[in-house]
Amino acid sequence: MTMLCFNWFISWAIFSLTFTNAFVPSPRAMNAPISSSRDLKTRQKTLFGSISSSSSSLSASSSSTHNLIVISPPGGIGEVAAVQAAKMGSSVKWFVISPPTSETESSVVTLSAQTFESIQNSNGGTLEVAGAKADTMLLPLDDAESSASSLGTWCTPATESADSVSNLICVMVDGVEQSILAKLASKGEEDVEKAKMRDVMMDAIKVAAKEVTSSNLSLKKGMKIAVLPADMEGGSSDGDEKNSDKKRGGGLLESVLGGGSKVDVPSSLLDAFGKGENVAILRYGELFGIPESSPDASPFVGGPRRYPVLRDEYTMRGIRMDPSRTASGNQMMGENSRSSRLAVGEAAVRMTKISTNVKNGADVCLTSQRGMDLPSDEEWVEEFSRAQEALKKNMNGELFSASFGSVKSLERLSDWLATKWAPAVLKTYDIAGIRVGARPVYASRIGENQVEIVWQELKDFKTTVVGKMIIEVFDNGVIARRAAGDAKSGYGSISSKPLAGEDILVRRLAEAVTQAVEKGLATKPVPTKRPKKQIEETPAVTTVVSTGVVKPLANVETVNTAVSEAGPRTSGARRPSERKRGKRQSDKEGQ
Numbered sequence: 001m002t003m004l005c006f007n008w009f010i011s012w013a014i015f016s017l018t019f020t021n022a023f024v025p026s027p028r029a030m031n032a033p034i035s036s037s038r039d040l041k042t043r044q045k046t047l048f049g050s051i052s053s054s055s056s057s058l059s060a061s062s063s064s065t066h067n068l069i070v071i072s073p074p075g076g077i078g079e080v081a082a083v084q085a086a087k088m089g090s091s092v093k094w095f096v097i098s099p100p101t102s103e104t105e106s107s108v109v110t111l112s113a114q115t116f117e118s119i120q121n122s123n124g125g126t127l128e129v130a131g132a133k134a135d136t137m138l139l140p141l142d143d144a145e146s147s148a149s150s151l152g153t154w155c156t157p158a159t160e161s162a163d164s165v166s167n168l169i170c171v172m173v174d175g176v177e178q179s180i181l182a183k184l185a186s187k188g189e190e191d192v193e194k195a196k197m198r199d200v201m202m203d204a205i206k207v208a209a210k211e212v213t214s215s216n217l218s219l220k221k222g223m224k225i226a227v228l229p230a231d232m233e234g235g236s237s238d239g240d241e242k243n244s245d246k247k248r249g250g251g252l253l254e255s256v257l258g259g260g261s262k263v264d265v266p267s268s269l270l271d272a273f274g275k276g277e278n279v280a281i282l283r284y285g286e287l288f289g290i291p292e293s294s295p296d297a298s299p300f301v302g303g304p305r306r307y308p309v310l311r312d313e314y315t316m317r318g319i320r321m322d323p324s325r326t327a328s329g330n331q332m333m334g335e336n337s338r339s340s341r342l343a344v345g346e347a348a349v350r351m352t353k354i355s356t357n358v359k360n361g362a363d364v365c366l367t368s369q370r371g372m373d374l375p376s377d378e379e380w381v382e383e384f385s386r387a388q389e390a391l392k393k394n395m396n397g398e399l400f401s402a403s404f405g406s407v408k409s410l411e412r413l414s415d416w417l418a419t420k421w422a423p424a425v426l427k428t429y430d431i432a433g434i435r436v437g438a439r440p441v442y443a444s445r446i447g448e449n450q451v452e453i454v455w456q457e458l459k460d461f462k463t464t465v466v467g468k469m470i471i472e473v474f475d476n477g478v479i480a481r482r483a484a485g486d487a488k489s490g491y492g493s494i495s496s497k498p499l500a501g502e503d504i505l506v507r508r509l510a511e512a513v514t515q516a517v518e519k520g521l522a523t524k525p526v527p528t529k530r531p532k533k534q535i536e537e538t539p540a541v542t543t544v545v546s547t548g549v550v551k552p553l554a555n556v557e558t559v560n561t562a563v564s565e566a567g568p569r570t571s572g573a574r575r576p577s578e579r580k581r582g583k584r585q586s587d588k589e590g591q
Contacts, residue, residue: 066090067166067218068352069155071208073097073175073201074109074131075291077227077284080345081169083111083293086125087118088349093155095212096131097204099183099197115293130154134197134204138263148263151208152215167222167352170209172269173229174287174341176201203265209272223278223352226269227344230283230324230333230365233268280351280358283324283365284344285337289313292342313340318371319347319379320510321387324363333365337507340368347380356384362391369514382525399469400480400506402513405523407475410449413521414473417512418445422453425508431501438466439500449473455485455499464489467499471509476525480509 068090072078082094096109109129119125132147139146157164180197213219266272273279289312290297301309316338324333347366351358355377364387375383390401407413422443425431431440438457445451451471456463468483482499485491516522 066353067157067164067222068092068169068349069166069212069216069219070094070169070171071097071205071212072169072171073205074179075294076171076175076178077287077341077345077348078169078171078175079109079111079291079293080341081171081227081348082127082129083115083119083291084346085349085352086127087122089123089125090349091124091126093128093130095151095155095208096129097134097137097201097208098131099179100133100135100200110295111293112295112297132204134201137204137207138200138265140263148207148211152211155212156216157218164218165221166216166218168209168212168219168224168273169227169348169352170205170225170269170272171227171348172202172205172232174227174284206266206269206272207263209269210266210274213272213274213276220276221278223280223358224273224276225348225351226273226279226281227348228269228281228283230285230337232283277360279360280362281324281364282344282348282351283333283363284339285333285365285367287339287341287344288316288368289341291345312338312368313342315372316340316368316370317343317374318369318514319343319375319383320367320369321347321364321383322367322510323387323391324365333367333507337365337367339366343368350380351384356381358384359388362388364388367510369511370518371514398479398481399502400509401477402510403477403525404513404517405476405525407473407522408520410473410475413516414445414449414451416516416519416521417471417473418443418451421508421512421515422451425505426453428504430504434500437500438464440469440505452483453505464491466491467495469499469502469505478509478513480506 066085066089068082068085070078070082070085070092072081072094074096078094078096082092086092109131119127132151136145136147137151139148141149155166157166176198180194180201183197213224270279270281299310299314301311317340344366350356351362364384386401386403426440426443438455440453441456443451443453449472451473453469453471455466455468457466458464465486467485469480470483471478471480482494482502484494513522517524
């Protein structure tokens with residue numbers, strides 16, 4: 001029987017699970033089983049709605065072997081990761097960091113009834129939720145009001161052994177701004193408080209990650225994933241790690257904590273993970289989309305209309321995984337790169353799976369692309385493996401690679417890249433706005449399947465070819481490499497430094513791959529499926545051993561199976577006699 005139970009051991013700073021529609025379970029009904037799924041549909045569950053000394057858990061009947069801890073602000077990527085992992089059969093513990101001194105609706109996390117029902121129907125998935133205010137996480141461990149001391153105990157598996165493995169996902173930024181804005185809007189405070197609360201919440205997340213990593217021995221073997229924006233270095237809330245300690249001890253936290261932080265705060269999220277292995281980073285661009293577990297989630301913009309418009313999270317389900325840094329050392333994701341919260345949360349969960357085989361120190365980014373189909377398990381594995389292989393291909397100036405199922409015509413695709421795609425990109429402000437030094441000027445097709453983009457620099461009123469980018473199209477993919485410039489002018493070798501605007505062209509080339517599939521110039525690659533396990537067939541029995549004497553049955557009449565010589569047309573029911581029909585019109589006219 002599926003149970004909805006509560007565990008009463010977290011300190012008073014931990015929030016509880018309550019219900020909307022004025023449904024609050026009484027102490028007598030705390031461990032009462034849910035009679036049917038209809039009870040779930042009649043009410044929605046709201047997490048962390050009131051302050052009490054409890055945590056909540058929702059589990060299925062069977063046990064789970066994949067343990068996962070999620071630390072994040074309310075909602076956002078953290079909610080997607082926790083719910084998605086529970087649906088995939090993992091045992092999830094989600095710890096939510098809410099704004100400091102929050103007693104309003106900003107600390108409320110609401111999940112839809114369908115989400116709870118899907119977790120119940122999962123293959124052994126469980127979801128336990130607890131949370132704390134950010135300021136209580138920064139108190140000393142010996143303080144009675146500290147939540148950090150209870151966090152380590154709560155996250156430790158009940159049956160921890162030398163073979164047990166747990167995984168950790170920490171979301172640093174997404175959800176912080178939304179929860180703070182909701183709190184400030186309810187109190188009408190100034191924007192100065194927003195910066196103070198933001199730093200407190202970011203420090204609280206790092207302290208929580210440090211406490212969980214140090215107290216949970218099973219995390220040493222598991223993966224630790226830091227989910228960060230593309231422009232954040234290592235998860236430092238201040239951006240400059242050299243001055244971060246000085247800033248944390250200054251006046252930003254004095255009004256919240258009364259004299260500054262009283263606990264050792266790591267300088268970054270990676271420092272909070274410690275010096276252990278199995279650490280990876282997942283980065284994202286401009287986020288969009290609402291978690292499907294939220295009651296406000298809807299596939300349509302503005303609700304049902306006469307001419308409905310689908311949200312971006314349903315029209316941009318395609319994914320592309322790339323190294324966060326290109327071979328030139330620049331950021332792979334630009335200002336226009338977008339990432340779906342649903343895809344980022346699922347990617348973080350899959351990075352903790354053994355089947356994905358994410359290596360230690362991997363730093364990848366996710367870009368959402370147009371597409372209505374959800375990526376399959378094989379596509380996820382292929383994208384992660386391709387991104388990690390690209391990290392090793394920094395030699396020979398390789399900048400970009402993508403795979404196709406097939407290319408219908410090499411000349412047609414090369415022509416489109418040289419005459420349509422490249423001129424449009426070179427006219428953009430990001431490229432045309434380069435005023436100093438060399439910049440990409442024009443593109444032309446060379447040979448049957450190659451396109452070159454030329455960088456030129458004006459010196460003494462003479463143009464000099466500084467470098468090139470060669471885009472080569474194959475039957476099953478496309479590769480972009482950096483090439484040398486004019487040897488007579490001293491640019492005969494491949495530059496080890498990135499060319500101006502090179503990273504912009506690489507990002508736009510990733511979009512061109514999707515456009516080529518949409519225009520019918522190429523087909524989408526078919527992921528390689530895993531080989532199925534062969535089941536050994538039991539050999540057929542060829543020898544029959546009699547168990548005794550079999551006596552023939554008495555009075556058995558022989559059945560005459562001979563077919564009647566008359567046949568089916570002359571036997572049985574006959575057709576009626578032919579009816580008289582009228583004469584033809586021509587016969588009548590002849591009479």
